[in-house]
Amino acid sequence: MGFLPRFADEWVLTKILKATGQAPMRLVVTGGADVSPSGISPVATVVIKDRNTLAGILRDPEVNFGDAYMDGKLEVEGDLVRFLEEVYRAMEHAPRAGKWYSRMASKWLDLWQDNSPSGSRENIHRHYDLGNDFYKLWLDDQLLYTCAYFPTPSSTLEHAQIAKMDHVCRKLRLQPGETVVEAGCGWGALALHMAREYGVSVKAYNVSREQIAFARERARAEGLSGQVEFVQDDYRAITGEFDVFVSVGMLEHVGEAHLDEFSEVIHRSIGDTGRGLVHFIGRNHPRVFSRWIRKQIFPGAHTPSLRSALNVLEPKNYSVLDVENLRMHYAKTLEHWLERFERSKQQVTAMYDSRFVRAWRLYLAGSIAAFRVGDLQLFQILFTGSRREPIFWTRDPLYADTKAAVEDAIPVVENVREKVKWTHAMS
């Protein structure tokens, strides 16, 4: 194991344990030290395979833990999601070591991965153009790569993605003949659903070449090309006037520095009389994604707080009608994705390599953990222009036909330690 004595490893592991706020894990250096927090039974064992890796983690844990896992120089023995959950929970209240370094490095990444039109193109290309065949292996059959809406925790992923699209359309109360613009349309499922099921015309934008090609093909196959126009371009290039603006899972790619451009696009599209919905991954506090996620998975990604996202709407005098937080639904969505991903592990390895598989496993597992502990949130904001009446008198109609489903459902959040009883008071 090199020249340093065993107690040096021990000192480093103890320091790492402290930095995580004494998370319930056992830390082992292969053939070397072995440390766990006292009085807590560990949920997993982290095996660090050599001293260089250990030194790297000590230097910059935010990036090097992930890189070491990806390179197979670090193994987590035990439930990966559960382990990450416990680490996030413990770290929330831990003393922040290396905050200064992390902040500087993060600023540097912000500049490097800036979401200017050309930067966005590059950032989006790196993630979304990995190949439709790859995403088909583990997303639902319509390729929705955003948080689903599970009427009950045991709904299937396919059902939950359709329920999500309906939830969005119903909140917006789409009417036949209306016009909708969509910023960031993925593989086109929502645009096609709105056109097919609600009779609206949709102009949908996306910079990803592969996604747009797929969406256009699907529109042709469904005979919806006349009703849905897919445009391969940046959201800033949106032109035209519409009744409705919708954006599901794109605000994360806009970035704090460009929120005002996003705001301008909305106002240019629907003015003071339209309505809109923005669905995005957020946080209780504004914060960027971890530097590892931005380095290996999502270049340019950014998670605004609800307050910061309102910078998009407030300057244009939009009225917020409804905000819904669906973070447990994203945890559930990601559980399905991870399960399907693991089942397709061999195919993914053949397409890329095992490093890629390990990186994506860590990303999916880490996201489940982050949504479960509340490090990430999922917000849907419904809004109207200042010269328009609210869309609903009450929200009852949104729930009118799901009553039967609800009565059958287990009405408690899963993974709740402190289970809350369902009493007559709520019925």
Place this chain on the structure above:
Amino acid sequence: MGFLPRFADEWVLTKILKATGQAPMRLVVTGGADVSPSGISPVATVVIKDRNTLAGILRDPEVNFGDAYMDGKLEVEGDLVRFLEEVYRAMEHAPRAGKWYSRMASKWLDLWQDNSPSGSRENIHRHYDLGNDFYKLWLDDQLLYTCAYFPTPSSTLEHAQIAKMDHVCRKLRLQPGETVVEAGCGWGALALHMAREYGVSVKAYNVSREQIAFARERARAEGLSGQVEFVQDDYRAITGEFDVFVSVGMLEHVGEAHLDEFSEVIHRSIGDTGRGLVHFIGRNHPRVFSRWIRKQIFPGAHTPSLRSALNVLEPKNYSVLDVENLRMHYAKTLEHWLERFERSKQQVTAMYDSRFVRAWRLYLAGSIAAFRVGDLQLFQILFTGSRREPIFWTRDPLYADTKAAVEDAIPVVENVREKVKWTHAMS
């Protein structure tokens, strides 16, 4: 009419009309000029009874229009609410004259009416201690002086106030045996309702002497004194730890300068594991109430934007679960209040005088108009501590037992010009 020639009046009236963005009203000076916008049929005639009053309105319309109305030196012939609605709508897009003066005068009022503990006591006393007998004349039978929740637009005010209390309790998912702290409890209706119907213990704070005396008496009469403690004190004096924090209609009296104190109180009371609901009058933009309202009706009042209200929650890492905008429900609530107020006009005149009656009529009518046009909004924010799971899996349970009511209801917002059709897509 004095020495100035008639065309001087005309010049002033034209200037006023312009400042309102050519609102559809006829402006008349008794025995003098008579002006209306061209090409629009006026919804009301404003009769200004003398030239001093006219000069006052020209100088400082925000305060002097209201004062002149109150003093009977100005009459509005026609539907007062409709008139104010049209003026607000027109003014929203009018060039802002006198903005500088208004802003300075507003800052001065902020200082003068600051909501420090002693300032709050004085501010609250001036409005809420006008006498319980006065409020009994026009509020519902339980004296709720906040926005009701109308299951359908034709629900009675009494029913809608109970529905509001249940809506709040259900969002919070109160469980028997839990503890609740209420900041700003009015005449105690919500605290008593939570204790009686949901089996919780409540500690409820209010600085208004008359309201607390009434609430205590009611708790005794209902045999709930053991379960509900009414404390005559400022929200900043709240002590103890609780499962739930609730505040309905008090944030408006906190003021921008004291939001951090409000935030501290919440965190002190429920920490990172509790949950809470804040219900308040807000705006699309942060703005104070009109100076007239603050001078004659609500000293110290302030209406934050949703974004600015989130300054209460974000620094303490609270997760926003749900935001609901109920502005049309406040317009409806105020319609009921104004109607009852007008029916009790003679009693109110006997209690105070006709100036008081006119001031309150203008305040109630102006508030209806402001909620209708969207100049005011009503937000309910539901949140949980960072170490707590979300309260619901979906929001269905909130609506489960109201399905029948919904199906009977007219599912469109009243007073909508552009009526939206209800299609199968929404059912």
